[in-house]
Amino acid sequence: MNSRVGAVVPAAGRGERLGGGTPKALRPLAGRPMLLRAVETLLSSTLVSQVVVAAPPTLVDVVGQILGSGVRVVPGGAERVDSVRIALDALDDDIGVVLVHDAARPLTPAKLVDAVATTVLDGHPAVIPVLPLTDTVKEIDAEGRVVRTPPRDTLRAVQTPQGFRRDVLRAAYANRDLPVTDDAGLVEALGVPVTTIPGAEEAFKVTRPADLVLAEALLANSVPRDGQR
Amino acid sequence: MNSRVGAVVPAAGRGERLGGGTPKALRPLAGRPMLLRAVETLLSSTLVSQVVVAAPPTLVDVVGQILGSGVRVVPGGAERVDSVRIALDALDDDIGVVLVHDAARPLTPAKLVDAVATTVLDGHPAVIPVLPLTDTVKEIDAEGRVVRTPPRDTLRAVQTPQGFRRDVLRAAYANRDLPVTDDAGLVEALGVPVTTIPGAEEAFKVTRPADLVLAEALLANSVPRDGQR
Numbered sequence: 001m002n003s004r005v006g007a008v009v010p011a012a013g014r015g016e017r018l019g020g021g022t023p024k025a026l027r028p029l030a031g032r033p034m035l036l037r038a039v040e041t042l043l044s045s046t047l048v049s050q051v052v053v054a055a056p057p058t059l060v061d062v063v064g065q066i067l068g069s070g071v072r073v074v075p076g077g078a079e080r081v082d083s084v085r086i087a088l089d090a091l092d093d094d095i096g097v098v099l100v101h102d103a104a105r106p107l108t109p110a111k112l113v114d115a116v117a118t119t120v121l122d123g124h125p126a127v128i129p130v131l132p133l134t135d136t137v138k139e140i141d142a143e144g145r146v147v148r149t150p151p152r153d154t155l156r157a158v159q160t161p162q163g164f165r166r167d168v169l170r171a172a173y174a175n176r177d178l179p180v181t182d183d184a185g186l187v188e189a190l191g192v193p194v195t196t197i198p199g200a201e202e203a204f205k206v207t208r209p210a211d212l213v214l215a216e217a218l219l220a221n222s223v224p225r226d227g228q229r
Numbered sequence: 230m231n232s233r234v235g236a237v238v239p240a241a242g243r244g245e246r247l248g249g250g251t252p253k254a255l256r257p258l259a260g261r262p263m264l265l266r267a268v269e270t271l272l273s274s275t276l277v278s279q280v281v282v283a284a285p286p287t288l289v290d291v292v293g294q295i296l297g298s299g300v301r302v303v304p305g306g307a308e309r310v311d312s313v314r315i316a317l318d319a320l321d322d323d324i325g326v327v328l329v330h331d332a333a334r335p336l337t338p339a340k341l342v343d344a345v346a347t348t349v350l351d352g353h354p355a356v357i358p359v360l361p362l363t364d365t366v367k368e369i370d371a372e373g374r375v376v377r378t379p380p381r382d383t384l385r386a387v388q389t390p391q392g393f394r395r396d397v398l399r400a401a402y403a404n405r406d407l408p409v410t411d412d413a414g415l416v417e418a419l420g421v422p423v424t425t426i427p428g429a430e431e432a433f434k435v436t437r438p439a440d441l442v443l444a445e446a447l448l449a450n451s452v453p454r455d456g457q458r
Contacts, residue, residue, distance in 0.1 A: 128367070128375070130367065133366070134386075134433075134437075136413075137387065138413070139383050139384060140359070144425045155368060156367050182378070188375060194375035204439075210447065211363075213447055218439065221442060
């Protein structure tokens with residue numbers, strides 16, 4: 001396995017649950033787009049040597065200007081899977097390890113990026129950061145009746161970046177017909193073991209308006225570490 | 230079924246994940262204890278006619294002073310189940326419907342309390358408010374390896390208040406040896422159907438420090454509706 005690490009960020013979605021009209025990835029957070037924050041975190045890892053972003057096709061130039069010359073921006077596809085596949089193909093040939101990261105996790109700490117990449121480099125073909133769940137989870141049927149309560153201590157909420165050997169992720173994405181909930185799910189379907197490592201609370205996904213409130217509040221409370229906010 | 234509705238709040242826990250030393254329920258939020266906010270929401274429902282709080286045994290008097298004369302405060306037990314059982318027994322005899330509510334969900338809207346109570350009164354023996362999950366969830370084994378990805382559209386995160394016919398909840402709690410993850414889980418174990426209704430984002434549980442930041446930020450952003458903050 002080539003040990004050069006690249007990262008792809010599918011950011012072509014609209015993020016309708018967030019409201020406001022702007023494509024989700026470009027929503028500002030304390031004045032700077034979520035996508036920019038997410039990409040900067042990836043670039044701040046000494047392990048990551050290339051970042052490819054899949055942007056809405058009409059906004060490739062705008063996104064390129066926002067992110068600057070160190071990042072390759074490609075037109076994304078209709079669905080997240082399409083965008084990941086396109087971005088994956090745009091990585092340099094000698095990238096052997098790929099991180100897939102959500103633009104909507106703008107407060108992800110750099111040390112989590114390093115931990116995921118390091119665990120793949122240590123020989124795990126697929127690595128995901130996870131956290132225990134706060135709420136009890138129920139399985140329900142189509143009528144909203146509770147079917148089952150899975151034991152909470154066996155459940156984990158999955159975050160990003162998720163890390164993969166590039167050949168494994170490419171094989172996973174070659175199967176177009178798999179039902180996709182996440183990248184690791186595709187890899188699991190191949191029978192490849194998926195390893196979990198501890199996630200980070202700050203890596204929460206900005207999905208609903210309250211998540212924006214939390215992200216802004218955390219940024220307002222935090223001490224700037226690098227002169228940037 | 231007697232249609233008088235009561236609510237119990239088990240608030241004897243320490244909430245160690247939150248840090249800070251104060252019992253979790255008494256942690257202030259924009260200046261007022263979480264427990265007080267949660268109880269006020271219950272009392273603001275026209276359907277709820279009695280509230281019983283299980284407090285840490287050494288703090289029964291303090292909690293009684295905080296909550297005022299309209300609320301019955303009883304010494305809680307070692308575990309949450311014990312506190313619920315004690316509070317349940319302390320409700321008036323003619324209470325036929327019981328809501329069990331977390332003190333740690335201080336921003337729960339009153340309309341959610343009404344919705345849960347109304348659905349029980351409409352003939353559903355057990356009712357829980359739920360929300361879809363934001364993150365993909367994995368089942369893992371003891372080594373942290375992913376075992377399975379349950380389909381996300383069949384999973385729901387459970388909130389409170391949870392509503393029950395009192396006889397059903399009493400029967401559920403009579404079985405001391407059941408593994409408990411939540412009140413509805415005990416009822417499911419009896420074979421009683423559990424109905425889900427839409428939850429509310431604001432009803433999130435304050436578990437980790439970031440949850441406190443979010444709750445404070447939401448309170449700071451909200452327009453006071455009743456002169457109280």
